[in-house]
Amino acid sequence: MIEKLEFLIALAQEQHFGRAAEACGVTQPTLSAGIKSLEDTLGVLLVQRGSRFKQFTPEGERVLLWARRIVGDSRAMRLDVAALRRGLSGHLKIAAIPTALAMVAEITTPYRQKHPNVRFTVISRTSIEILGLLENLEIDAGITYLDNEPLGRVSAVPFYEESYRLITSEEAPFGDQASVTWAEVGTVPLCLLTPDMQNRRIIDDLLATAGARAMPTLESNSVVVLFSHVRTGRWATVMPERLAESLGLTDRVRSIPIVEPQITHAIGLVVPDRDPMTPLTAALVAEVRKAAGSRAPR
The missing domain is CATH 3.40.190.10 (Periplasmic binding protein-like II)
Known part of the structure; x- marks a missing residue:
């Protein structure tokens, strides 16, 4: 039963019978037969099939929730017993x-x-x-x-707690100030994370509350890309304080607290x-x- 539930979880992850079978280390016919056997045991259709995977039925979605719980508990049990025998x-x-x-x-x-x-x-x-x-x-x-x-x-x-800083050069606008407001940050061309990142959504919301909007001159899903540009002294970004410190500030770059409001x-x-x-x-x-x-x- 556990193996068949793992087949179902893999199918949910891959959305494709062949890739799910590969992830489980079995052939596609074996995976399909396992899921069909699970359907026969439960007496319900779990997967809508055609020439390829379509979607789970409502019953399949419910069984998937149980599958994740049961498989997760089974894995946890094995790890727990193994830890007692040979340590972590x-x-x-x-x-x-x-x-x-x-x-x-x-x-x-x-x-x-x-x-x-x-x-x-x-x-x-x-x-x-x-x-x-x-x-x-x-x-x-x-x-x-x-x-x-x-x-x-x-x-x-x-x-x-994550607090926010304007990371910019001393010669740039607001670079000589002890703090800046979100309204002031909204006037600066910024390097920012891409909109699918929650950090970017937070920054956009804070700027909107201050009556401003983000003006990204560069977007990336990598903070390393952002920071490498800012370290040239010719770009600016909004970054969590602890992240900026861990990446290493230079003599050319300042980390300026953003206030009004000061959010964490x-x-x-x-x-x-x-x-x-x-x-x-x-x-x-x-x-x-x-x-x-x-x-x-x-």
């Missing part, structure tokens, strides 16, 4: 929004010191993609915004809403809480 080991997959990527090392570094047999994969994704990957069991955890857009059915652990947004860890958690995930949650506590006001 395995592969931890994390997706993070681009503006939080540089802070992931604050969690993975102490984690690995305690559990050297765990290896990591860290990928960059949008906030919406992170929730989809988490739901489909493709990642173990995500680092994303907690308080700006709906998260759905996950457990969330606060990590740090919560960044945190999101993991599947499951009790008990897998040992790998539980250890990750502990590291995030420890890192967050070390920055708490005293």
